[in-house]
Amino acid sequence: MSAAARVEARSTGVEPALTPVGVERAITTLASVLTVVLTAVAFWLSYEHLQEVAAAHGMAEAVARSWAWPATVDLFIVIGELLILRASLAHRVDWWAIGLVTAGDGASIGLNVAGVGQDASALNYVVAAVPPVAALLAFGALMRQVHAYLARRAMTGVGAPPPGVEAPLTPVMVSVDRPTPPPPVETAGGAEPLPELPALVPGAEGASTPVAVDPASVAASSTAVDLCTPVVYPNRVDQLVRALYGTDFTQPSTARMTQAMAAVGLGASESTARTARGRVKAREPYLTGFPTAIAG
Incomplete structure (x- = not known):
């Protein structure tokens, strides 16, 4: 194996x-798992403290009612968060759901802090306020991840090929012109056609006679790409970048390459995309003649 081949193998291989x-x-x-765990723990601590507040203010004898009372506050948060998630999946904003979450979180934070009492130290108020605030921030972090995932899917309009499969190029239909025989010439006396001219003697040159190509050697639907040895890219990023050239016959921009890479789980590194584009151009120099749609 030559040094150039070893360099190519190292630059295209994907581990x-x-x-x-x-x-x-x-x-x-x-991060998703820890966010869910944090939300559950913070919700439980907030619910537990609200139960103690209810028991200390008129529900000490009714244990079941003291445990059910915090649900009148925290369930607004759960309902609002579910409605916000549904709106995010539908790519819209539900302000009513946002209002429910805001009201529920505000009431939860206020009641947790107020339940500490008037003669408590400042640190007691902080301890009481941390669980509902943590639950609110954890939900915001989870929604950010959901929005990022939906945005990547909405912005990517290129279907990437499956692993190990070369993306087919857009076929270009090329018609092969065949010479048509001239119409028969009738004589002045009747419908007797003139005999056809004999074929040229082998080796003789005709100034205006087109060269007849054997129809069996070239199919009418063949293209220049079909007549050449196909280029195989073992690197999945190179495969994806090469497929982008065949979508609209323009130079793929950096943003378009990173969006397509992120959609199939190949990351969104701009340097990786540009390096892959350089390798594709090096192996197929004629691609540099494609126009640039968007600079990148």
């Missing part, structure tokens, strides 16, 4: 364990 895509996916998964 799943070393790519930043796997690291980014693992971080996103861990």
